[in-house]
Amino acid sequence: MNCNFSRETLALFIEDDLPGSQAETVIRHLDDCLHCRQICRELQSSQAFIKSRLRPAVCSSTGAEFLDGVRESVFTQIRNEPDRWSWFLRMERALLPGFRSHRYAFATLALLALISASLLGQIQRAAPGVQQSAAVFEGKDVLRLPERYKEWVVVGTTDGLTDSQSHDQTSHRIYVDPTGYHEFAKTGAFPEGTVMLLERVRAENKRESAPALEASVKDSSRFKGGWGFFDFTGKGGEIDSKARALPDGACRPCHELRGQTDHVFTQFYPVLRSARVES
Amino acid sequence: MSGIPDSPAAPAALEIPALVQRTLSGDSAAFECIISRYERRVARLAMKLLGTPDDAQDAAQEVFLRAYKYLHRLNLEKPIEPWLMRMTVNVCRNIGRKRKLRLTTFSEAEPPETAADHNSRDPYLGIVEDQERQMLRQALNSLPEKERIAITLRDIEGFSTAEVAAILESSETTVRSQVSRARVRMKDAIGQMMGGQR
Numbered sequence: 001m002n003c004n005f006s007r008e009t010l011a012l013f014i015e016d017d018l019p020g021s022q023a024e025t026v027i028r029h030l031d032d033c034l035h036c037r038q039i040c041r042e043l044q045s046s047q048a049f050i051k052s053r054l055r056p057a058v059c060s061s062t063g064a065e066f067l068d069g070v071r072e073s074v075f076t077q078i079r080n081e082p083d084r085w086s087w088f089l090r091m092e093r094a095l096l097p098g099f100r101s102h103r104y105a106f107a108t109l110a111l112l113a114l115i116s117a118s119l120l121g122q123i124q125r126a127a128p129g130v131q132q133s134a135a136v137f138e139g140k141d142v143l144r145l146p147e148r149y150k151e152w153v154v155v156g157t158t159d160g161l162t163d164s165q166s167h168d169q170t171s172h173r174i175y176v177d178p179t180g181y182h183e184f185a186k187t188g189a190f191p192e193g194t195v196m197l198l199e200r201v202r203a204e205n206k207r208e209s210a211p212a213l214e215a216s217v218k219d220s221s222r223f224k225g226g227w228g229f230f231d232f233t234g235k236g237g238e239i240d241s242k243a244r245a246l247p248d249g250a251c252r253p254c255h256e257l258r259g260q261t262d263h264v265f266t267q268f269y270p271v272l273r274s275a276r277v278e279s
Numbered sequence: 280m281s282g283i284p285d286s287p288a289a290p291a292a293l294e295i296p297a298l299v300q301r302t303l304s305g306d307s308a309a310f311e312c313i314i315s316r317y318e319r320r321v322a323r324l325a326m327k328l329l330g331t332p333d334d335a336q337d338a339a340q341e342v343f344l345r346a347y348k349y350l351h352r353l354n355l356e357k358p359i360e361p362w363l364m365r366m367t368v369n370v371c372r373n374i375g376r377k378r379k380l381r382l383t384t385f386s387e388a389e390p391p392e393t394a395a396d397h398n399s400r401d402p403y404l405g406i407v408e409d410q411e412r413q414m415l416r417q418a419l420n421s422l423p424e425k426e427r428i429a430i431t432l433r434d435i436e437g438f439s440t441a442e443v444a445a446i447l448e449s450s451e452t453t454v455r456s457q458v459s460r461a462r463v464r465m466k467d468a469i470g471q472m473m474g475g476q477r
Contacts, residue, residue, distance in 0.1 A: 008459035017455055046466040053412045054435050067318050069336055074343045093351045
């Protein structure tokens, strides 16, 4: 009789190793197949024989003396074992217990590292006493026009002064960066990195963008006398995005001679004077 | 599996996850409990795979040392026995390779496992059984290694198909395939040995 069931399938069936649906199929087949029933009997007989002769009821080779020897050796070595572990294993052993899998453990460590890095960055940004200069240089002496300088502190305006070249009435607005302003108000001295901007507007259009923009920066490491001076005014009244420091003799000598406080004409800047008085 | 009980309990009464956590906290008595629960199984399997008591003892020691060293990597949601058995198979393979031993399931020199029973029964029956065991060992040793190990773990040591798959880091389908082929070969070998009487 030709059967579709292999002897291997029957070998699984007799030990209940077949999935339920397959086992039911075999059971129905055995009702009709004498050949397969005979094979099943032979397989069951050989399995019973194997288990009766080889399944360990008592094993004299691995008795009490054998096991005592194993334990004694294991505990003797365990006492010294941790000294031989690598640092990685010690760290792993300290960190991993309690996690269901390595993936959870390493995911948690990665998350903790991210949180720590974020907190550290925030702490560094918020650290008191760390001041960032408003002056951004390219190279040694090229100053970038400070962004959003119009939001700085206006410390003085001058109206009605005459532009020596055009004889037009002009209006000046003088800005100082907030850090320099607050430090001066507190101590009476301008800190390194102070930036002052002088925006010059002609009288008849003083509400529009100034045709001239000059700056001074306190940086003792770059400039003789401690201050550098810059002119952002381009051709046709356009304002350039960066300016190279003017020669030392262009502005500094007058500022040094006539400025009331450290190259700065504080005598013309009532906001600065009053801030110093109020502090 | 239960967690660590609220009240201190003797280590012998605790379940494996609690014993593992106590061991990792430095409680050597807890690890001794773990050893005592599985040492016979480990030793018996090592004996089956290596064939001599000395090699089996070395293997059992190495297994429990490794277990102690890497206990923190154990997944407490899964049974510990397949983990230990897998370690035993790997350790035995390493020892066998170093000593250039063929990894046999049974050794010709292995003493009878039921020697204690001989005194109370017909001695001739004991001799016949010893010879039968000898023939069965020869038949098992003639199987391909993977089939031999699979049928040993499944039918002789009594592990379930799933446990054998976990020990051998294989699939249940593969284990069933290996076991079924081994059973058929053993039936044929036994039939030849017994001259068709079984």
